[in-house]
Amino acid sequence: MASEVPRVEQRLRADAARNLARILEAAHVVLAERGSEASMAEIAARAGVGTATIYRRFPTKDDLLAAMFEQGVARLAAEAAAAAEAKDVGRALRQFMQRAAAAHMQDRGYCDCAETNLKLRPEIQRRFEELIANADRLLARAKEAGEVREDVNAYDLPVLLMAVAHAGLLLEERVPGAWKRYLDIVLDGLRPEAARPLSRRPLAARDLRPPG
Amino acid sequence: MASEVPRVEQRLRADAARNLARILEAAHVVLAERGSEASMAEIAARAGVGTATIYRRFPTKDDLLAAMFEQGVARLAAEAAAAAEAKDVGRALRQFMQRAAAAHMQDRGYCDCAETNLKLRPEIQRRFEELIANADRLLARAKEAGEVREDVNAYDLPVLLMAVAHAGLLLEERVPGAWKRYLDIVLDGLRPEAARPLSRRPLAARDLRPPG
């Protein structure tokens, strides 16, 4: 995977490759900080390039957002994979959720994109399925260990993360870190001790795929 | 309170009063359905008036949004007051949260406004404090009955509602009613059985007031 990045950049002229790198970094910083409504001009300024230079690599703003979003999902998937291998699986699950929630909180653009149709793009669906597969292994082990109620599944985790991050963003300015409190409550809700029957069936892969 | 509305409208010419009523209803419908980003033109069209007619009553779009938002908070406060009097307080709490979450789901404009600085307006702060006071009575009784963990407070409820509603809105189009599942998980997280220590202190009134 890492070996493919140079291959793409090698086809570019040196200055173009340099600009692409600057654009990607600037986009990450600006979108994380200001959300997906940051203007292309803002990103271009941060990268020290003109707006047209961005459009040469990304035909539309959506394409740029998708690239950033895909990176974000991939990072989460990697975190989940690591957590699934940990010894203390209960602790690993909590830590995964904490890191993932923190990542959401530090990337407003990611949260914004998760609410759009960007998630229907095939390349993002693939990353998302990776994430789900890894989260599923983590969750299966946690259930075996009696740390998690039986009636939740891997699709619930990103949903709960978005919920917590959203509540957190509402409060972040005034009460930094408040999201941790709400993540704690949600994590307690995932434990077997308090489990009452859930009133809706769990999500399935098809629920998150394009209509049809 | 209800007696003041006619007093305001009586000072208006008959056609103006009629238009105001149509504007309020149109704004409610359009904002609920399309969120606070619905244009003034859209609301005006729905009301069957011109945009300037709205601006005569509401100097800015924010003022209109605030009026709608205030209504929404007032409705929630009333629901909380009713729930606080119910016999089976555990059931009443769950029902309050379910109704409140459903109300959030049916009013995108409300959710949008809750994320802006509109909540710092004094008239809305007053309504919100009403809501908190009522929720506090409900919660106190639920704790006595052993239905709710001791370390949550009334300020947690609107936060959790926003979290659930937000997750719900992400899924609503593809999986209608999915929010109920996530509300169930959150409600289980509020029960005493699974309670682990929360990592952040509860919110207080000052955390939600204007800076300073």
Place this chain on the structure above:
DNA sequence: GGTTAAGCGGAACGACGAATTCGCTTACGA
């Protein structure tokens, strides 16, 4: 080093929405 085309950036375009203005309409009170 010269040729060439890819790459560059800033200016310009078109769309859109909030807010304002203005000339016509209409409800109300004397």
Place this chain on the structure above:
DNA sequence: TCGTAAGCGAATTCGTCGTTCCGCTTAACC
């Protein structure tokens, strides 16, 4: 019923943003 001021809506202004265009620059290759 009539004069008038409040009310009305369409058109306009103003600012923002995504996207495109065009003349200049510069890296790459022989």
